[in-house]
Amino acid sequence: MFTHLFYTLRxxxxxxxxxxxxxxxxxxxxxxxxxxxxGFYYLCRAILVKTxxxxxxxxxxxxxxxxxxxxxxxxxxxxxxxxxKQLPALEATEDMKRxxxxxDLDELKRMLExxxxxxxxEHHGGNRWIGTGGTSPFGHSGYHxxxxxxxxxxxQLSAVKVAGMRRFQEFRxxxxxxxxxxxxxxxxxxxxxxxxxxxxxELDLNSTIDQTSKNAGRLELVWERPRQNSxxxxxxxxxxxxxTIYSRLCNQLFTAVNHSHHFKDLKIFFFHNCIYDHLYHGPxxxxxxxxxxxxILNTYAQDYRLIIVGxxxxxxxxxxxxxxIIDWHQFNDTPGLEWLxxxxxRFEYSVWLNPINKKYWDYSSGTFTIKVIRQLFPMEELxxxxxxxxxxxxxxxxxxxx
Amino acid sequence: MAKKMLQYQGSSDYIVSDExxxxxxxxxxxxxxxxxxxxxxxxxxxxxxxxxxxLNKKLIVWNIKSTTKAQDGxxxxxxxxxxxxxxxxxxxVGNIKQYIQLGKLGEAFMAKEQLVLLxxxxxxxxxxxxxDLLWELDQMSFYxxxxxxxxxxxTRPIVIITSNAEKELPDxxxxxxxxxxIEFPSPETMEKIIRVHHPELxxxxxxxxxxxxxxxxxxxxxxxxxxxxELIDWLQALVVGGITPKDIKQEMPFLGVLxxxxxxxxxxxxxxxxxQVNKKDKSINKTLSRFYR
Ligand SMILES: Nc1ncnc2c1ncn2[C@@H]1O[C@H](COP(=O)(O)OP(=O)(O)OP(=O)(O)O)[C@@H](O)[C@H]1O
Ligand SMILES: [Mg+2]
Numbered sequence: 168m169f170t171h172l173f174y175t176l177r178x179x180x181x182x183x184x185x186x187x188x189x190x191x192x193x194x195x196x197x198x199x200x201x202x203x204x205x206g207f208y209y210l211c212r213a214i215l216v217k218t219x220x221x222x223x224x225x226x227x228x229x230x231x232x233x234x235x236x237x238x239x240x241x242x243x244x245x246x247x248x249x250x251x252k253q254l255p256a257l258e259a260t261e262d263m264k265r266x267x268x269x270x271d272l273d274e275l276k277r278m279l280e281x282x283x284x285x286x287x288x289e290h291h292g293g294n295r296w297i298g299t300g301g302t303s304p305f306g307h308s309g310y311h312x313x314x315x316x317x318x319x320x321x322x323q324l325s326a327v328k329v330a331g332m333r334r335f336q337e338f339r340x341x342x343x344x345x346x347x348x349x350x351x352x353x354x355x356x357x358x359x360x361x362x363x364x365x366x367x368x369e370l371d372l373n374s375t376i377d378q379t380s381k382n383a384g385r386l387e388l389v390w391e392r393p394r395q396n397s398x399x400x401x402x403x404x405x406x407x408x409x410x411t412i413y414s415r416l417c418n419q420l421f422t423a424v425n426h427s428h429h430f431k432d433l434k435i436f437f438f439h440n441c442i443y444d445h446l447y448h449g450p451x452x453x454x455x456x457x458x459x460x461x462x463i464l465n466t467y468a469q470d471y472r473l474i475i476v477g478x479x480x481x482x483x484x485x486x487x488x489x490x491x492i493i494d495w496h497q498f499n500d501t502p503g504l505e506w507l508x509x510x511x512x513r514f515e516y517s518v519w520l521n522p523i524n525k526k527y528w529d530y531s532s533g534t535f536t537i538k539v540i541r542q543l544f545p546m547e548e549l550x551x552x553x554x555x556x557x558x559x560x561x562x563x564x565x566x567x568x569x
Numbered sequence: 570m571a572k573k574m575l576q577y578q579g580s581s582d583y584i585v586s587d588e589x590x591x592x593x594x595x596x597x598x599x600x601x602x603x604x605x606x607x608x609x610x611x612x613x614x615x616x617x618x619x620x621x622x623x624l625n626k627k628l629i630v631w632n633i634k635s636t637t638k639a640q641d642g643x644x645x646x647x648x649x650x651x652x653x654x655x656x657x658x659x660x661x662v663g664n665i666k667q668y669i670q671l672g673k674l675g676e677a678f679m680a681k682e683q684l685v686l687l688x689x690x691x692x693x694x695x696x697x698x699x700x701d702l703l704w705e706l707d708q709m710s711f712y713x714x715x716x717x718x719x720x721x722x723x724t725r726p727i728v729i730i731t732s733n734a735e736k737e738l739p740d741x742x743x744x745x746x747x748x749x750x751i752e753f754p755s756p757e758t759m760e761k762i763i764r765v766h767h768p769e770l771x772x773x774x775x776x777x778x779x780x781x782x783x784x785x786x787x788x789x790x791x792x793x794x795x796x797x798x799e800l801i802d803w804l805q806a807l808v809v810g811g812i813t814p815k816d817i818k819q820e821m822p823f824l825g826v827l828x829x830x831x832x833x834x835x836x837x838x839x840x841x842x843x844x845q846v847n848k849k850d851k852s853i854n855k856t857l858s859r860f861y862r
Contacts, residue, residue: 186744190599199598206591213592214599217743219606219750347737350696370649386656388649426736428635 172232176215179228183215190214204233349423352554356472356561357396357429369393398472399432400424401463401514405477406450407440407493409533413522416549417476420520424474434467440481440493441503442510454497460506464513472561473510473517476549479540480523480533486540504539511543515564518557519544525553575624583612583619584754584761592749593620599747602688602706602728604738607751610796612762613731617687620727627684629726631673637694639701642674643711644720665716674705675720683724692735699742707745754797756783766801770808777814778804785827788837795827803827 176183191214194200200207208229216225367390374389402424404417424433436446436458446463448456484491485503492499511517519540521528525548528537540546545565547553577593579585585593593616596603605613621628631642647668654660660667671679677686691699705711706728710721730746732738754762756779763775778800786794795803806823816822828834 182740184744190601194595194599197598199595209588209591210595213595213747213749217604217740217746217748222750347696347739350736354696386652388652 175232176225176228179224179231181216181221181224181228187215346419346423346426348551349420349554350427352551352558353423353427354429355555356398356400356558358398358562367392395431396429397431398429399468399470400430400434401467401471401473402433402435403442403446403473403475403477404435404437404450405440405475406437406452407477407481409440409478409480410522413478413549416522420476420549420554432471434471436463438477440477441485441491442475442506443492443497443499443501443503444506460510464509467513469513469515471514471516473514474520474557474561475510475517475544476520476522478523478533479519479521479537479546480531481536483535486536504543507540507543516561517544517565518560519546520549520553520557521546522549524548577620577623580619580623582622582765583615584758584765585616585619586752586758589616589749589751592747596747597727600725602730602746604730604732604743604746604748605751606732606734606748608753608794608796609733610798611751611753612797613751614687614689616731617685617689617729620729621685624685624727626682626727627680628687629673629677629680629684630687630689632689633691633693633698635693635695637698639698639705640672642672642688642702643705644672644675644713645670646713646715669713669716671720674702675711677726678709678711678720678722680726681723684726686726686728688728688730690733691730692732692738696736696739700739703741703745753786759797759800762797763801763804767804767808770804771814773814774807774812774817775804777817778807781817781821782827785837791828791833791836793828793830793833799827799829 173183173188191211194210194214200210211229212222212225216222369391371389371391374391375387378387378389379385402421404421410417421435425435427433436448437450437452438446439452442460444460445454445457446460447453448458481493481503482491485493487502487504489500489502490498491502521537523531523533523537528534528541528546531537537546545557545560547557547560575597577585577590577597579590593603605616607613617630618628620626646665647670651662651665651668655662673686677684709725710719712719759779760775763770763779767775782795782800782803785791803823803826806826807817810822812822824834824837828837
């Protein structure tokens with residue numbers, strides 16, 4: 168039944184699985200769609216869609232599947248008015264159930280059309296016509312096993328109309344989809360402490376047994392500090408103009424890092440195209456909120472894992488020249504490359520993540536600067552695989568080329 | 570045979586949309602957990618209370634924190650106490666049962682009558698947390714090896730789970746839930762919600778406050794949009810402060826109640842009044858709030 172709808176949903180990118188599909192079938196058996204298309208719409212959505220980011224796809228798929236129903240020749244407004252009128256529920260007989268159980272949607276649509284042609288006026292009750300009572304599967308508060316009904320919408324809008332309104336477009340960021348995978352990759356960035364600080368809250372079973380035996384059986388509990396991740400992360404993100412097209416990807420990474428609570432410390436700074444005297448606290452790179460790069464070089468411990476995210480694409484002078492900084496009202500005494508070298512020497516565990524597809528590193532407008540920076544930092548693509556590779560590299564000191 | 574189904578119709582202290590009511594009823598009928606997402610302050614947590622009230626059932630709340638483990642919800646076995654007791658001869662050490670303490674989930678399973686179980690803010694916990702609960706939520710039972718006991722739910726509790734989307738939840742977990750996203754209330758719905766909390770509120774004051782509220786929500790670049798709960802608090806402040814509808818428009822009093830972040834206050838003041846605020850002082854605060862989270 169309804170398999171065509173299943174494939175329509177999947178074609179629109181909804182990851183509907185057989186589990187949920189079966190749940191939907193069960194719910195339909197129970198008559199939970201209330202036999203109105205509106206009820207059917209909300210039932211499908213509640214069971215099949217698991218994130219608001221997919222609500223819009225669902226609306227598109229639903230509207231497309233039922234599009235012929237919504238055309239003027241399909242279902243006139245009047246029908247929906249009839250459907251939304253409530254009548255007391257009917258007791259369903261076994262016979263009725265048997266007859267309607269295996270009704271499939273195409274069949275339903277065909278019958279609907281047929282009846283549309285025959286329909287002469289408003290109608291309640293009986294078992295042939297479209298109406299709100301009776302045993303027609305098209306009614307809304309009439310027969311469905313148990314008279315079980317889920318209300319229509321208050322605005323009296325048809326499901327297809329509601330779907331067509333695409334109210335959830337703004338959630339269609341697809342933003343969160345990669346976050347979990349990034350997070351899972353980041354989890355591997357762990358190194359357990361030698362337990363020097365913190366409260367002793369974990370029972371050390373082996374030592375307890377040892378001590379108790381030494382004590383001639385008199386219990387002596389030995390406590391240990393819980394294992395802790397000692398990894399500290401310093402994340403520097405390029406928020407320059409050319410990065411705008413990658414902002415979604417960068418946001419995903421940012422969210423993933425930000426929500427990875429297993430790091431001992433996490434510091435995030437932003438820069439514009441290249442790193443110079445200052446690192447900024449926000450992506451807008453405002454001079455009012457920044458920290459001297461020098462200060463970071465001098466005070467952050469050398470074992471911070473340095474992750475730089477940027478397209479490494481800029482004009483050569485931005486990287487190589489004194490005064491090459493792109494912001495016209497600023498000036499740098501030290502070329503950007505020099506700053507990058509200092510960072511690289513200070514933080515031996517470091518990687519550069521580049522959102523540009525690796526294939527284009529040698530052919531893009533930023534090829535020259537990418538090449539120079541790659542000699543300095545191990546560079547990986549900002550993809551799931553790239554991040555995994557980067558995490559592996561961050562576990563060991565990376566040899567410096569220069 | 571037609572099943573006699575329990576139906577949730579909302580409660581007097583909670584305004585529920587048709588869509589949400591549908592989702593609640595679908596979840597109850599299919600015996601599946603209902604996962605609720607939505608902006609902070611849109612009534613995710615209080616929904617469970619409303620369901621419990623409306624259906625006259627007890628509510629058990631399991632608040633999830635970053636350190637919560639799935640095991641905490643099942644039971645805790647106090648080995649240490651037992652060890653001590655065995656040394657000092659206190660208590661009946663042979664009776665392991667007395668060292669087993671049921672968690673919230675265990676408590677819900679043991680209840681004689683069906684109740685509502687709220688698992689609040691599931692996204693706060695570790696990423697694997699939801700997966701660790703799959704079996705228990707599916708089967709509504711778990712095994713305690715220490716006592717060789719299986720705890721099985723007498724009646725399947727109505728399970729409501731809320732998430733603020735801090736983490737993505739695992740697919741296997743999602744597949745087992747009915748999902749509902751609370752849309753931000755339209756002005757008409759908002760009016761009803763306000764009436765629940767401030768029945769006596771003067772209509773003019775409410776209209777003016779609502780207008781300001783929705784304008785603020787629509788300012789772009791705001792990091793933490795004010796939500797239902799902030800609006801309710803703000804109205805309270807306005808009433809207590811004896812503010813007139815006219816004042817609201819001209820002065821926007823108690824703006825800090827609506828906008829909790831300094832950045833957002835600045836943003837609004839700049840945009841609305843085109844007034845330059847003293848950034849020097851604020852920048853320190855901003856830096857602090859960013860880095861000491
Ligand atoms: N539909 C509603 N009807 C009545 N009151 C509501 C409604 N929605 C929200 N409120 C009120 O708003 C306040 C916040 O609700 P609640 O704590 O449930 O929000 P929440 O979504 O759980 O927020 P958070 O994500 O911050 O936990 C409560 O005081 C509640 O009474
Ligand atoms: Mg809450």
